[in-house]
Amino acid sequence: MTAKLATAAIVVVSAGSHAVSANADVAPPRPAKRKRPLVAIVADNIGTETTDLMIPHAILTRSGAADVVVVSPLAGSITLMPALSMTSQQTLDAFDAMHPEGADYVIVPAFHGEGDARIIAWIKKQFAGDAFIAGICEGAKVLGKAGLLDGRDATTHWYAIDDLRSAHPTLRWIRDRRYVVDRSVMTTTGVTASIPASLAIVEAIAGAAAARRLAAQLGLAGYSAQHESAGFQLEARHLWRVIANRAAFYLHEEVRILVEPGVDGIALALTADPWSRTYRSQAVLIAQQSEVMSQDGLLLHAQPVQADADKNSKASGLTLTLAGDIPPAAHLERSLGAISQRYGRSTADLVALQLEYAWRDLQGISG
Structure with missing residues (x-):
């Protein structure tokens, strides 16, 4: 098993010293x-x-x-x-x-x-x-x-x-x-x-x-x-959730994230990453072209929309867009909430554990 399973002043610790800024x-x-x-x-x-x-x-x-x-x-x-x-x-x-x-x-x-x-x-x-x-x-x-x-x-x-x-x-x-x-x-x-x-x-x-x-x-x-x-340790309930989600292979699905040039890389990462840790779904990027530049200059690879539509015309799955109604970091909570609604709270908890994130099912980033 790998690690894939799974506000104010800064305080850091240095060897042989007290906490410093x-x-x-x-x-x-x-x-x-x-x-x-x-x-x-x-x-x-x-x-x-x-x-x-x-x-x-x-x-x-x-x-x-x-x-x-x-x-x-x-x-x-x-x-x-x-x-x-x-x-x-x-x-x-x-x-x-x-x-x-x-x-x-x-x-x-x-x-x-x-x-x-x-x-x-x-x-x-x-x-x-x-x-x-x-x-x-x-x-x-x-x-x-x-x-x-x-x-x-x-x-x-x-x-x-x-x-x-x-x-x-x-x-x-x-x-x-x-x-x-x-x-x-x-x-x-x-x-x-x-x-x-x-x-x-x-x-x-x-x-x-x-x-x-x-x-x-x-x-x-x-x-x-x-x-x-x-607060972060692997428990029997997490292992059982991995086994159950893997076993339900007939329910596995693709989560297609539809993006445009200038996509926010933070919002994208905090959406694609959680959805791909559920053991039920895998996130893929779709766009008008096979490449799309992020807001911060990363050239990301995507499936062209038309090819994706042809491939998935009869396939089950979920298509997401990255709404701009929340700040970038809040997409993690949004993703966990959506995962909880679609696959259950235990799967969302499993994802949060892998991300080492103290999810309390509250709005906003609190971990």
């Missing part, structure tokens, strides 16, 4: 290498976590305070998991040629594989060049392979923490924090921690006022690191 810790060890910081989000072409990539990309791009680029070992397609796909913006080699001084920040999503050796080597090189490295969710495993977790405070997705601690005995697990920073290395808990962690980086780059303004635009009251780690 994000501005003191969420920054490279030396001044940024350029006036406008460069953020590289590294992806594995064969499988990269959807939300871990799309949300940091969108938040940091919308901050207007940094240049953001998605890099990968190979040019071409990046498969996002559990849903969607996109085109890489730059290869690792091209990035290195263009930016020999390296990135200021490197964000590492969870990968759905062992981690490409080229990526591991590239992360090591970036860290040696004084980049701040952030591992989102099980991206912490990749940081561990790069040698960045030994002797550090860290966290990761609730399902992966035991394996991570076993692989790195000198790692100190910090409970009850959405993200932890120790000497230019950030790690986070599960998938939805990408939101507060990204806003913490915005605060480090552009200041607390800018981060608070952006959080409000996203529909968030704040971006606290506060968390209750003990």
